[in-house]
Amino acid sequence: MTTDQKTAPARAKGETLLEIRNLQIEGQSDDVWHPIVRGVDLTLHRGEVLGLIGESGAGKSTIGLAAMGYARPGCRISSGSIVFDGIDLMKADLEIKRKLWGSRIAYVAQSAAAAFNPAHPILEQTIETGVREGMRNRAEAIADAKQLYGRLRLPDPDKIGYRYPHQVSGGQLQRAMTAMAMACRPDLIVFDEPTTALDVTTQVEVLAAIRDIVEQFHTAAIYITHDLAVVAQMADRIKVLRYGKEVEQAPTREMLTHPKEDYTKSLWAVRELENPPRAGKEIILSIDHVTASYGNSVTVLDDVTVKVPRGRTVAVVGESGSGKSTLARVITGLLPPSKGQVTFEGKPLPPALKQRTKDSLRRIQMIYQMADTAMNPRHRVSDLIGRPAELYLGLKGRAREKRVIELLNLIELDESFYDRLPAELSGGQKQRVCIARALAAEPDLIICDEVTSALDQIVQEGILKLLLRLQSELNVSYLFITHDIATVRAIADEIVVMYQGKVVQQGLKNEVLQPPHPAYTELLLSSVPEMDPDWLNNLLAKRAAKPISGIKRADA
Amino acid sequence: MSAETPGMAVEPPIVRRRRGFRSRAWRGLKKAPPTAWFGLIVVFLYVFVALFASWIAPFPESEATGAAFEPWSSEHLLGTDQLGRDMLTRMIYGARNTIGIAFATTILAFLIGGILGILVSIMRGWADQFVSRGVDVVMAIPALIFALMLLSIVGPSTTNIILIIAILDSTRVYRLTRSVAMNVVVMDYVESARLRGEGLGWIMGREILPNILPPLVAEFGLRFCFVFLTISALSFLGLGIQPPTADWGSMVRENATLISYGDITPLLPAGAIALLTVAVNFVVDWFLHKTSGLRDDD
Numbered sequence: 001m002t003t004d005q006k007t008a009p010a011r012a013k014g015e016t017l018l019e020i021r022n023l024q025i026e027g028q029s030d031d032v033w034h035p036i037v038r039g040v041d042l043t044l045h046r047g048e049v050l051g052l053i054g055e056s057g058a059g060k061s062t063i064g065l066a067a068m069g070y071a072r073p074g075c076r077i078s079s080g081s082i083v084f085d086g087i088d089l090m091k092a093d094l095e096i097k098r099k100l101w102g103s104r105i106a107y108v109a110q111s112a113a114a115a116f117n118p119a120h121p122i123l124e125q126t127i128e129t130g131v132r133e134g135m136r137n138r139a140e141a142i143a144d145a146k147q148l149y150g151r152l153r154l155p156d157p158d159k160i161g162y163r164y165p166h167q168v169s170g171g172q173l174q175r176a177m178t179a180m181a182m183a184c185r186p187d188l189i190v191f192d193e194p195t196t197a198l199d200v201t202t203q204v205e206v207l208a209a210i211r212d213i214v215e216q217f218h219t220a221a222i223y224i225t226h227d228l229a230v231v232a233q234m235a236d237r238i239k240v241l242r243y244g245k246e247v248e249q250a251p252t253r254e255m256l257t258h259p260k261e262d263y264t265k266s267l268w269a270v271r272e273l274e275n276p277p278r279a280g281k282e283i284i285l286s287i288d289h290v291t292a293s294y295g296n297s298v299t300v301l302d303d304v305t306v307k308v309p310r311g312r313t314v315a316v317v318g319e320s321g322s323g324k325s326t327l328a329r330v331i332t333g334l335l336p337p338s339k340g341q342v343t344f345e346g347k348p349l350p351p352a353l354k355q356r357t358k359d360s361l362r363r364i365q366m367i368y369q370m371a372d373t374a375m376n377p378r379h380r381v382s383d384l385i386g387r388p389a390e391l392y393l394g395l396k397g398r399a400r401e402k403r404v405i406e407l408l409n410l411i412e413l414d415e416s417f418y419d420r421l422p423a424e425l426s427g428g429q430k431q432r433v434c435i436a437r438a439l440a441a442e443p444d445l446i447i448c449d450e451v452t453s454a455l456d457q458i459v460q461e462g463i464l465k466l467l468l469r470l471q472s473e474l475n476v477s478y479l480f481i482t483h484d485i486a487t488v489r490a491i492a493d494e495i496v497v498m499y500q501g502k503v504v505q506q507g508l509k510n511e512v513l514q515p516p517h518p519a520y521t522e523l524l525l526s527s528v529p530e531m532d533p534d535w536l537n538n539l540l541a542k543r544a545a546k547p548i549s550g551i552k553r554a555d556a
Numbered sequence: 557m558s559a560e561t562p563g564m565a566v567e568p569p570i571v572r573r574r575r576g577f578r579s580r581a582w583r584g585l586k587k588a589p590p591t592a593w594f595g596l597i598v599v600f601l602y603v604f605v606a607l608f609a610s611w612i613a614p615f616p617e618s619e620a621t622g623a624a625f626e627p628w629s630s631e632h633l634l635g636t637d638q639l640g641r642d643m644l645t646r647m648i649y650g651a652r653n654t655i656g657i658a659f660a661t662t663i664l665a666f667l668i669g670g671i672l673g674i675l676v677s678i679m680r681g682w683a684d685q686f687v688s689r690g691v692d693v694v695m696a697i698p699a700l701i702f703a704l705m706l707l708s709i710v711g712p713s714t715t716n717i718i719l720i721i722a723i724l725d726s727t728r729v730y731r732l733t734r735s736v737a738m739n740v741v742v743m744d745y746v747e748s749a750r751l752r753g754e755g756l757g758w759i760m761g762r763e764i765l766p767n768i769l770p771p772l773v774a775e776f777g778l779r780f781c782f783v784f785l786t787i788s789a790l791s792f793l794g795l796g797i798q799p800p801t802a803d804w805g806s807m808v809r810e811n812a813t814l815i816s817y818g819d820i821t822p823l824l825p826a827g828a829i830a831l832l833t834v835a836v837n838f839v840v841d842w843f844l845h846k847t848s849g850l851r852d853d854d
């Protein structure tokens with residue numbers, strides 16, 4: 001294979017590049033093979049971008065890997081055919097497939113941080129495949145990589161490659177990974193949720209970079225995501241999957257305007273959940289002029305004042321590093337503030353966890369972003385939920401058992417979950433159990449730290465509805481930390497916008513979401529993808545015409 | 557596929573009921589490789605012999621029932637030692653003494669090292685520095701020489717042997733526990749337990765310990781072997797288990813002269829030590845492989 005082969009005529013759009021027929025993939029657990037993908041057909045033409053969407057467990061990633069002729073350990077492709085540019089990947093030897101991987105079919109993983117080798121500079125990893133396959137010599141490959149960095153709008157493209165993965169931001173690393181995938185000018189790139197782990201403000205830039213480069217080189221791509229608004233910007237065609245089967249497939253615009261299947265319509269409807277804001281009366285928690293820092297060096301919170309009314313939801317929004325989670329640590333007492341005061345129900349809270357009474361611990365509960373790590377994998381649901389009830393309310397034996405089942409019903413799960421371990425729950429169920437654990441303490445305030453951002457949209461909607469219902473039944477207050485504006489629209493009464501440790505804007509939801517905005521709020525709000533396929537184009541055009549001033553972009 | 561409506565299209569995967577502990581253990585055993593089976597059977601035999609020594613052994617432990625250095629015969633199946641005691645009897649009692657002491661020592665080492673390791677991973681800061689540097693100092697001195705020195709100071713009683721080897725070995729257990737516990741302490745569920753106001757005991761025993769148990773169990777097997785070897789080595793050097801208590805290390809030493817006459821009897825206790833060590837390692841390897849999450853088909 002030479003570079004000449006990859007010049008314009010061979011790359012003309014339209015020719016069929018990848019053909020998958022009746023693909024069946026099985027996964028193994030406990031010696032039993034059960035189906036993951038149940039007969040999916042997929043055709044991809046040169047230069048075309050196909051969006052694969054569906055909730056987790058729909059088999060998106062498995063199909064993406066199968067398009068490379070690869071099955072994860074513990075999975076097997078049991079039947080069907082996968083033909084890539086005339087090569088039958090089902091029958092091809094590993095040796096042939098290895099020649100294809102990296103050079104003609106590339107893969108961009110969800111977490112670039114986990115996919116890069118931390119011990120080598122980015123540039124070395126970018127050029128590795130091309131040099132090894134003998135497509136270019138080292139000097140050419142380096143020059144080419146630098147050019148790619150430039151096209152992907154990475155800052156300082158000549159030097160950034162000499163940095164190590166930990167020395168660049170997440171968004172930059174994701175773009176470097178795209179450059180790596182692009183280095184051999186592959187015919188096909190599989191993008192597996194490349195922007196899911198990024199902030200909205202960073203996501204816009206990565207999306208724009210990926211789309212430009214895919215268009216420039218007429219590369220075919222499979223774009224896997226659970227974010228509909230993102231896929232609307234990227235894909236020519238969208239395929240909706242569920243339980244390993246195709247629900248429907250159509251060109252992007254048609255799919256967005258006229259979805260046929262009920263399931264697709266329900267996916268589309270998720271983003272429309274909204275409730276009117278209610279002004280609060282009694283203030284339950286007030287944070288006054290709090291300044292906090294880690295060690296003696298970096299100030300993470302700078303003179304922050306936030307008030308949470310009883311029975312209401314205050315959403316704290318901002319990108320990563322804005323101090324949202326630190327605020328939660330100050331309230332819970334994990335990080336005593338260096339200045340300022342936290343007042344709860346009119347009484348000042350002791351700054352450190354150890355000085356707080358059991359009762360004040362009970363009244364403020366916390367729900368974490370990653371339900372996986374928030375639950376001890378060796379504890380059963382009954383212990384996870386029962387322990388706070390036992391510790392704070394002294395429930396034992398039958399009474400505790402009854403309370404656990406009561407709480408399970410409250411979070412819309414049944415008694416069969418009583419004895420399960422966390423590993424036996426789905427993502428949404430895990431988060432529900434975490435909610436039940438918080439409720440078991442009968443708290444007045446629950447701090448929700450990005451509780452829905454690891455979940456896909458339908459599950460998110462379920463959790464948000466549950467939280468709203470619980471609030472109206474139990475009159476509990478939420479401090480809702482998030483970077484997702486759609487979530488804020490759905491659940492918040494008041495919004496606090498944070499940027500670099502400071503509160504930028506604060507007020508009732510409708511007030512904050514109405515223009516005019518402070519510069520940062522403007523950037524944040526305009527970066528949220530919309531379901532309009534022209535959204536990204538319009539946004540980029542608008543930003544080029546009138547740059548948002550006053551914001552230092554760490555990730556530009 | 558247009559006939560399918562969401563919700564009833566394809567039923568979501570059903571979560572299977574969890575198997576009981578016994579059935580899971582049995583399934584695990586059935587899949588175990590032959591080496592693990594061999595190891596398990598050997599360990600089981602040793603434990604059986606150790607537990608029922610006084611019923612199995614043909615003679616009392618330390619009674620001279622024949623002449624010195626008798627060859628193998630129908631009365632003394634493996635001959636007699638330098639004082640005329642039956643070798644087979646001594647071998648059987650040796651299993652009880654050596655394994656029993658090694659077991660007690662290993663347990664004690666794990667109690668000391670494990671508790672300190674978890675405690676330090678929670679406390680961090682100066683407590684961690686203090687204990688860890690202390691452990692570094694102890695580890696810097698070769699263990700066998702250190703043990704010999706301490707035993708010659710306090711005298712080689714069984715309690716002293718157990719205490720000294722346990723303390724010296726607990727340094728390694730401490731190292732392992734600390735490093736694996738460090739990874740667990742930072743998890744959200746530990747933070748969540750602290751926020752709940754749980755005490756130190758709960759966090760150590762209920763939140764951290766269950767999650768670091770697999771590597772500790774594997775280490776327990778290995779540590780047991782090393783302790784066993786250390787005790788045998790000390791006995792061989794004369795500062796281990798004292799006569800007339802039978803133990804394999806000193807049996808090798810006391811009868812070593814026989815080798816020059818072409819008699820393999822002194823090699824038997826040495827072989828018994830080697831066999832047990834190999835068997836325990838087979839079991840540990842299998843256990844490590846099972847708990848490391850590696851799949852056989854990779």
